[in-house]
Amino acid sequence: MDLINRIKHWHKVAYLLVAYDFVTISFSYFMALWFRFDCHFSVIPPEYLNPYMFGILPYAAISIVIYWLFGLYRSIWRFASFYELEKMIMATVVTSLINIFGMTFFVYRMPVSYFVFGTGFQFMLGIAIRFSYRFILLMRYQSAPVEADTNVLLIGAGSAGRMILRDVNFVNGGTQGSAKVVAIIDDNSNKWGRYIDGVEVIGGRDKILYAVEKYEIKEIYIAIANITPSEKRNLINICKETSCRIKQLPNIYAEKAGVISAGNLQNITIEDVLGRDPIKLHQEDVAAQLQGKVVLVTGGGGSIGSELCRQIAKYQPKQLIIFDVYENNAYDIQLELKRKYPDMNLVTLIGSVRDARRVESVFEKYRPNICYHAAAHKHVPLMEDSPCEAIKNNAVGTYKTAYAAMKYGCDKFVLISTDKAVNPTNVMGATKRICEMIIQTFDYMVRSGRENEMPCLITHNVDVDSNELECVKPGSAHCEYVAVRFGNVLGSNGSVVPLFKKQIAQGGPVTLTHKDIIRYFMTIPEAVSLVLKAGANASGGEIFVLDMGEPVKILDLARNMIELAGLKPDVDIEIEYIGLRPGEKLYEEKLMSEEGLKETENHLIHVAEPIKFDSEEFIGNLKSLMHLAYENEADDVVQKIRDTVSTFRG
Template identity: 55%
Template structure:
């Protein structure tokens, strides 16, 4: 038995051609029968002879015409006006072929033969091709009568909304019915789109959901701004409907609009922030061909930095992290995506000055992004000396190694918790900012040699080993800090915690009903960090305008709704009280810092708060000793150095 390896559509095309061959001849034969009242015996013999003799020629030539018009290449379940036109052209051509060929080369036939034959042939050829669509329409109509399937509201009656509606109507896989449109354009109200009413603007959303018994709401306004989407979604989330939206305008441009292109609404969408749009060409030009080191390379920010840097041809990318698992995963990802990348992954602690000197001596990075830090507020409240060791002293040791090994730029990743800190984590991050400001001040004053070298194993990596001081003569490292708020999707973000609690069927835990935070996405944070590396002149603290803060309780409520659950019925929120060191809100700047503009309207520079650099550096040495001795008075020492630090609990 021979197996025919033919694609299914070709088989269907052959079957359709056989049908057409029958239909072409049946049409004109039926015309003869009609002409003589369906009495075969009354048909004159010469008419039958003419029909029989011309049939083979007419069939072959007609099929060639149909093939030339590509009537065997269309997907007839999606047949539209263009397919109808091609059928009309094909039938007109074959009608002309019948009239001319029969009269000039075969013999005369009755006038009614041509008229009725053409009509019957057209009906048979057209009918079989649009029958599938007709059956689908009947099925949809049946479902409408029975009330089956999900009932959908589309927000946006423009091109995108209409395309989504038509995709729903012709799809056999989605058991959905579009019941109404919402559009803010008053000129569209009370009009119909393919029989579906445009009921009004956003004020009609809640009433229409109840009136039409809506199950799903699709936001089909790809050109809407983030703030506009937020406002619409904030209304929609008051319903129990499933919410979806189009990812962006590019689907409309590329003709990719379909129900499958819709994505679920995320909590990030409800924040309504426009992403920071920055021209990163200068950043990537600065990175291209450079040796770049990222500390904390396995963390949320560090790993995204690594991805962005790897995509723009650095000479070498060095990732440093103390935790092997995360950075190993990043290593596998980057090697797979960028096989030509010169990637070095090292396990090291920024607290180990000998190890940091070894790394900087061997690899000589030109740019450093310092993301390594302890960031969890409650954990650091229980282990304050570790926060000092890792954040403050680790930053100092890394910065010192960078300075004496010819690094051009050192960018510190800071946090809004460094502003008027009430917890030790925030206070140590403020210490980090003061450290890089001290380095910058000393370097600009030509006194880099006066910066003390902190270590607990003195002498083994003394920068000025020969005692000549030459190593400090041409120091030009520029030190800057970047400060931003909470990062959505990061390891310490509240949203993954909420998602785990929902998955486990537990109530969500929020510390206080009024606690608020600023939020940004990881790509935005990384863009800001990288921009700081190009804007830097030394000593700046870059600050992102993160818009309005968001209530954590509102985030929890939104996430419950987006998970298809009802607050107070399926799940609840437990308020546990503020944790040690936690405050209700975070500031982006200390009041006395002020702001300067940069080339990007959403990125600002905080003017450094003056402090006694000499005194600070002396106290930092003493702070390191206390931290490594795990002294109980560590908070008192930190408070003496950071005047804006106000611990939320009693200091021992």
């Protein structure tokens, strides 16, 4: 019913405008004659007055049609802008040309001043009624200001800032309890001391603290469309010294400033505080590797796996296969990709990398060209309590997937590893180091033409050396195996960021294991883009190490998150130290002490010189680990991990 009422009102406004335009257009050209003859009606010659009276009504009717074609009866005049002004100018020019041509060639040759003044009056009267509503609203807000509950400091006096200012102060302002921009900050000294819609640009970022105190600011809006992460981080760090809530333009407007309103503003996130300058990669080689290929992502529903699927989908693969044991995550990413890429050949499969038969059936049916292996147990404390499960899923699952890739003609196998594999102090890190050793062993055997010597490890009531699953022939495989190692990713499942958010929402305390603990952080999209880049440049057998930037103290991370929530650390939210968890390090290492580091063409990607080990002895240890894990001999499994991984210090 409301919609019907709105449509009726819209039509009423349009009909009134039509009547107004008809009258004013007719009146405009009468005024032109009147001015032409010294504002005396009696001296207007009949040879001009009669043609005017003959032609004005048809001309007014034609003008109404032209106005309609230009959309002048469909605009919302409360928001009238340059767009409507431009349309009015174009419509007036077109109608005037029609009038000049029609009167001169078909009615009577009128004085030039008749057309000049008539066009001017027509335009001014047409504009006056259309913009009067907006002017009245602006005058009302300026002449009758009300006290706002929230004083806002706006950072950015550019086009984005101006849109936010007008939306806050004029469009949505003017009511008790609303926000109001009272001061503007901009680093461009040319704007200092000048005004935008009556609000002063008081200075650069060094005036932020001063402005907050002087104007009793409660909220700060960062409205700069083009700002680098490092510049934004510096601004946020200054704003965090106040107790104000901080909001910013979302990323979509950072890339393309369009119609911006206060409703588009978003809260500052921890990614904004920790974020580095964006990584700029030339991804032509990634596109060449993925376009038109069948790509399998194991663990495709997880935080890293799902982002891999998102970025792979952009490169138009022939087919993308999501493989995950947890159906809810797989279903979520499936729906997202189907909505965004409706024409993509997308397959979503449920299964475990522990199940050799299931894994082999997937490789046999779909024959993927590239496999990104992201499936893994990654939670350090849980794997300390369940080491057998870590071996089953991480080590044995990786082996079975790598074996199927070799057997069924996969071109490239990319393992997602972790910096916890470096000098591991916990079971999870040690199992990921075993995964890296598996990758190196497969690559060595394939290059040596000895792939037939790789055992077909299965666990279902048959001897592991049996031929229930057909093994490969020597010299038949061509798969390249690589590993990519990086640290923590912001917001990933099981990371501290979601945990801290939950604890802050519950009122605290925020729990830290140690005040000096540090970690390397990277955003998920950033990490995945580097994984794809490293995989595209791999030739086989490498362990790629991603540059994680500067280490971050987890204590600083916790304090930042509390402050971003508008609270004070140790006042509103307590920070509690609970001690290092089993197997946890104070800091993570990127490389083992025995490994060297080689540069690549991309300064953000390095290659670790692999530690040499006996492949046959390693395979024997892996068999023993599998047997012990499936017999759930936890203590024996941990001891066997120590025997297998020489750098394990757990």
